[in-house]
Amino acid sequence: MGFTKRSDGRKMDEIREMTAKVGIIPNADGSAMFASGDTIAFASVFGPRTLNPKHQQDPEKGVLRVHYNMLSFSVGERIRPGLSRRSQEISKVTEWALAPALLLDDMPGTAVDVHINIIQANAGTRCAGINAAAMALAHAGIPMKDMVSAVAIGKIDDKIVTDITKEEEDYKEGEGSTDIPVSYLVNSERLTLLQLDGKIRIKELKQALEAGKAACKKVFEIQKAALKETK
Amino acid sequence: MKIMPGDNITKKAIEKYMQENKRLDLRGKFDHRDIEVKFNISKNAEGSVSVKIGKTEVVCGIKMGVGEPYPDHEKEGTMMTTLELLPMSSLDYEYGPPRINAIETARIIDRGIRESGFIDFEKLCIKEGEKVWTIFIDLASINDDGNVLDAGALAAILALKTAKMPVYDEETGMIKYGEFTENSLPLTEDLPLTITFHKLGENVFIDPTKEEERASEGRLTIEMSQAKKDIMINAMQKGEESSLDNETIDKMLNEVEKIFKNLKNLVDAELKKAEK
Numbered sequence: 407m408g409f410t411k412r413s414d415g416r417k418m419d420e421i422r423e424m425t426a427k428v429g430i431i432p433n434a435d436g437s438a439m440f441a442s443g444d445t446i447a448f449a450s451v452f453g454p455r456t457l458n459p460k461h462q463q464d465p466e467k468g469v470l471r472v473h474y475n476m477l478s479f480s481v482g483e484r485i486r487p488g489l490s491r492r493s494q495e496i497s498k499v500t501e502w503a504l505a506p507a508l509l510l511d512d513m514p515g516t517a518v519d520v521h522i523n524i525i526q527a528n529a530g531t532r533c534a535g536i537n538a539a540a541m542a543l544a545h546a547g548i549p550m551k552d553m554v555s556a557v558a559i560g561k562i563d564d565k566i567v568t569d570i571t572k573e574e575e576d577y578k579e580g581e582g583s584t585d586i587p588v589s590y591l592v593n594s595e596r597l598t599l600l601q602l603d604g605k606i607r608i609k610e611l612k613q614a615l616e617a618g619k620a621a622c623k624k625v626f627e628i629q630k631a632a633l634k635e636t637k
Numbered sequence: 638m639k640i641m642p643g644d645n646i647t648k649k650a651i652e653k654y655m656q657e658n659k660r661l662d663l664r665g666k667f668d669h670r671d672i673e674v675k676f677n678i679s680k681n682a683e684g685s686v687s688v689k690i691g692k693t694e695v696v697c698g699i700k701m702g703v704g705e706p707y708p709d710h711e712k713e714g715t716m717m718t719t720l721e722l723l724p725m726s727s728l729d730y731e732y733g734p735p736r737i738n739a740i741e742t743a744r745i746i747d748r749g750i751r752e753s754g755f756i757d758f759e760k761l762c763i764k765e766g767e768k769v770w771t772i773f774i775d776l777a778s779i780n781d782d783g784n785v786l787d788a789g790a791l792a793a794i795l796a797l798k799t800a801k802m803p804v805y806d807e808e809t810g811m812i813k814y815g816e817f818t819e820n821s822l823p824l825t826e827d828l829p830l831t832i833t834f835h836k837l838g839e840n841v842f843i844d845p846t847k848e849e850e851r852a853s854e855g856r857l858t859i860e861m862s863q864a865k866k867d868i869m870i871n872a873m874q875k876g877e878e879s880s881l882d883n884e885t886i887d888k889m890l891n892e893v894e895k896i897f898k899n900l901k902n903l904v905d906a907e908l909k910k911a912e913k
Contacts (some may be wrong), residue, residue, distance in 0.1 A: 430779075431694075431725065431726065431779060431780045432692045432780055432782065433692075433726060433727050433728070433780050433781065433782065434725070434780075444680055446679070448725065448779065449725075450725040450726075452728055473724065473732060475723070477679070477696070477698060477721075477775070477777055478698065478700065478719070478721075478773070478775040479679055479681065479682035479685060479698025479699065479700045479773070479775050480679055480681060480682070480698070481681050482681055482814030482815050483700075483702075483812070483814050484700035484702060484773050484775070487719055487721050487775065488721075488734065489732065519724075521723065521724050521725035522725075523723060523725050523777070523779075525678060525679050525696065526678070526679040526680055526681060527681065528680075528681075
């Protein structure tokens, strides 16, 4: 039989319904919410501000520090609050995904702190986190040369599928499920995040990246519209 | 930057205003800021809510687990309250294990709920001495503009009230997460409400903004419930270094019932809305 139809009725290359909002956390210099289907991420940005202790400063450029966290009740079985190995790795790859968009060379000696919290999870949380964080950075007025947009592509059985859900991620039949979160500098079409778990052929990976690029452009439109709504 | 430092100039200005019965945001001393409640903000949780008091926002999620009972309470379920003061919500907070203010706040909220008898723990027993339900009340600050304590306590009881029990598979002894029953949690009429008074000079007030909270010299938290005729105090905590004289305590105790009733009306109205 194989995987021929998505249970939520979407086309293979269709993203979930996405909503975005800027300015949700008044204390922060910039903040945003990004939701893709049932996955909801909040992000706030503090900075740029002088980095202390001083020995952590980079005299040549600003330092981007990303902190990704899942709220304990955002998933099925409760997760222990606080840092995990998973959240530390995601924080790091998110840093690498966002940094290429920022003009960090213009702010030596400073730090820009990005805090991402997942309020509700249904796959693609790191991508929703990146999307929210990129908007929060723009909202904070951090100099940027491009926008970062992210989406999780999957290979479910032998199909390339855009913006996969938890149910699709857990697909076991046929060739199973491969999870490929990607992010792009949307306008210059450069890849800034790529992770992969599963089994995939080179030809299929190329298709997946194309699907990712196309979906990121749609994500970008949602981010742009939300940013334009702010005063 | 919208965060004011806790400087003495601000403190003096707040105190001067208070002496004239005014606050910087024009509220009365015993008025809450606008309270906004949003239910079901996180679908995977058994119950969830966001409470905004002014610019302060706290979210609460209820998760159910199955575990062993305490040896001295073999017939009773258990409960645990945690608070994450997220660095996202304020420059005051940093990552790492919970610090004392997060621990204290969570414990005060925990005691108010526990001591009121709001939760019927005996109904959370699955098999005596072996298996009981655990209620996790997990709170997180989204934006801290003062009074996370009262906002968190309010979020906790609203989330408990709207939570649904998950499906429990007796054969495997596991919870089927994501599948909910129609059953609410075993709660009683003793719904606890939390009101924290602050003191600045001769003045007593509630629901401080961050500026006021920094200026505050001391606080007294009162947690109360009313199942039958009388309003009962279930838990209290005096916080911060300053001492309270009898007169100050009387000022607080004379006001608290009125504030309790107003807050109770608001909670009832929100719960009615949630039912629809």
